[in-house]
Amino acid sequence: MINRWLFTHVDNSSLIIFRVFFGFLIAAEAIGAIFTGWVRRTLVEPQFTFNFIGFDFLQPLPGNGMYFYFAIMGILGLLVMVGFKYRWSMIGYTIMWAGAYFMQKSSYNNHYYLLFLLCILMSILPAGNYFSLDVKRNPALKKISMPRWCVIVIIIQLWIVYTYASVAKLYPDWLDFSVPKNLMAARAYYPIIGDLLQNHWAHVTVAYFGILFDLLIVPLLLWKRTRSAAFYFSIFFHIFNSIIFQIGIFPYLSLAFTVFFFSKERIHKLFMKKKEFYHQNEIVLPSYKKILVPIAIIWFSIQIALPIRHWFIPGDVLWTEEGHRLSWRMMLRGRSGITNFYIVDKNDPDAKQKPINKKDYLTKKQIRSVTTKPDFMWQFAQHLKSEHAKQGKDIAVYVKSRVSVNGKKYRDFIDSKVDLTSVPWYYFKTNPWVIKYIE
Incomplete structure (x- = not known):
């Protein structure tokens, strides 16, 4: 049963055309980051970046180095698109994207995390075996089929992402439309549609359509009877998100994924008429069979476990932020804060x-994060300690912070009596200096 499910060979047109789309989009992501000023604002102008804790060794290149860094990524993306040295180009982009992702989080985005995961998967998949410069240079690489697991892993990964995104919205501030209202209020200046988005019916539509779309889109695309309708809904949904929320390549990447849901015959007919269609459905057991299933189990177990880790950490994740990242909690809250940092010279008793x-x-941009998020506060305290140590001073850093979530009243957020330079940061359990409230 497992052999038939995973190792039956199917036509590979969907994976090949997805590689072309994917390569173009990741190239656009990298090059666009330069020309939109993202690289400058995020990695060049700051004195230091708030890297993911534990990745302190990842630091931006000096001078204009990060512009060259992203330019190289753009070139690698184009090489993926045309299938030149596909495997090495994809691995190279994956490593460089991981470096850029983990070296800063002021511009954290769930979509960046998804792109990181997809880059890993695409580095493994045989997406360069047709319609590529590699095949043109070496015809022996040419393949017109792929094992079915290549499609399955993509679909399962997407299903996990969308399901968690839907479930995360099932909380009072989303269901009473206050979060959608705030999201739309921030876009009131948009021409033509800005005023429309301020209507209550628009907030209701965004709230419930967001929940239902994320929950149902994968099942509806998998079912032949609803596939076409779901695809047209996807076009509207993702174009709307692209215009309203301006979230880069993600809406178009999501549309590109649909090639894995339509029949192999239809994708072949639409995109690769000149390619021989594979229809033998042979079961071919590969040499890596014994390691594929264990690796897949580990991979998807992590994907399922990470988004629910906040349930095992005391406090509401919307308030504490502990367990928020890597959990597909997309556009769920707005935070504002009044936060001040104070230092004390430990060597001066007075x-x-x-x-x-x-x-x-x-x-x-960094100040907006450091005033509301505990890990930023902790890292800034470490940075202050390091900077003063260069002057021969040993300091303690105290924080007085009041935070509001989704427009609610401001409350004390940090224990102001705790020296943040003297406490560790915990990823998978509570940080006791973050004040919890029992509602």
């Missing part, structure tokens, strides 16, 4: 708390 001007160290 020293008083001295306020820190955040603008002396951080960009506007």
Whole structure:
């Protein structure tokens, strides 16, 4: 049964055409990051970046180095698209994207995380075996089929993402439309549609359509009777998201995924008429059979476990932020804060708390994060300690912070008596200096 399900060979037109789309989109993501100013704002202008904790060794290249970094990524994306040295090009892009992703989180985006996961999967899949420069240079590489697991892993990964995105929306601030209302209010300046988005019916539509689309889109695409309708809904949904939320390549990447849901015959007919269609459905057991299933189990177990880790950490994740990242909690909350940092010279017994001007160290974008998110606060405290150590000073850093979530009242967020330079950061359990509230 497993052999038939995973190792039956099917026509590979869907994977080949997806590689072309994927390569173009990841090239556009990298090159676009340069020309939109994202690289400058996120990696060039800041004095330091808030990397993922534990990845301190990842630092931006000096000077204009990050522009060249992303330019190389753009070239690698184009090489993936045309299938030149496909495997190495895809692995190269994956490593470089991982570096850029983990070296900063001021511009954290769930879609960046998804792209990282997809890059890993695409590095493994045999997507360069047709319609590629590799095959043109070496015809022996040419294949017109692929094992069925190549499609299955993509669909399961998408199903996990969409399902968690839907379930995460099932909480009061989304269901009473306050979050959609705030999201639309921030876009009131849009010409023509800005005013329409301020209507209550628009907030209701965004709230419930968002839940239902994320929950049902994969099953509806898998079922032949609803596939076409689901595809047209997807076009509307993702184009709407692209225009309203301006989230880069993700809407178009999501549309590209649909090639894996339509029949192999239809994708072949639409995109690769000149290619011989494979229809033998042979079961071919590969040499890697014994390791594929264990690796897949580990991979998807992690994908299922990470988004629910916050259930095992005390406090509401919407408030504490502990367990928020890598969990497909997309556009679920707005945070604002009033946060001040104070340092004390440990070597001076009469020293008083001295306020820190955040603008002396951080960009506007970084300040927005450091005023509301605990890991940013902890990292900024470590940075302040390191900077003062260069001057021969040993300091303690205290934080006074009041935070509001989704427009609710401001409440104390951090224990102001705790020296943040003296406590560790915990990824998978609570950080006791983050104040929890029992509602």
